[in-house]
Amino acid sequence: MAEEITNVFKIPLEKIMINGFKSPIWEVEKNSLIKKECHKYDQEWRMIANCPITPPVMVEWIPDSVILGLRTSAVDAKLIISMAKQAGIKNVYKSYIDNSNRLNAFKISEEYICKIIGTEVK
Structure with missing residues (x-):
């Protein structure tokens, strides 16, 4: 060949x-x-730096929210929510499939978040 x-x-x-x-x-x-x-379906951003960068590269910012995936277990959800709250992330969403068979997400209430991670509602 x-x-x-x-x-x-x-x-x-x-x-x-x-x-x-x-x-x-x-x-x-x-x-x-x-x-x-x-x-x-992810609405994420890609970052491109127009300069030489030497790994490891770390950019620090606090995301606006986190989204728990469809198959996130209760144990993982508790861990993710705890870490998000500790990092100062205000909004937590849960993925679901809506009536149109499309991926969607709803905001989890502060009361429910506190119930999941076992803290008092502020």
């Missing part, structure tokens, strides 16, 4: 392979920018 490719393109296979592949850095960047089909 390698001989056939070389005959068709009239270029040695080694050059085709070297020139045909993108750099590994670009592949990592591309993977971080492409949203997978299974996550198309």
Whole structure:
């Protein structure tokens, strides 16, 4: 097969392979920018920095909210909510499938959050 490719393109296979592949850095960047089909419903942001950055990179900010997924267990929900509250995240939402068979989310009340994590309502 390698001989056939070389005959068709009239270029040695080694050059085709070297020139045909993108750099590994670009592949990592591309993977971080492409949203997978299974996550198309996420309303998340991708951040692109136009400057050299040396890993590990850490950007600190407090998100506005967290969303508990459809299959989040009660134990994991308690952990996520506790950590969110400790971090100062104000809003917690729970995913559900609505009557139109679409993914949706509702805001969990402060009273219910306190009940889940076992604290007093403020």
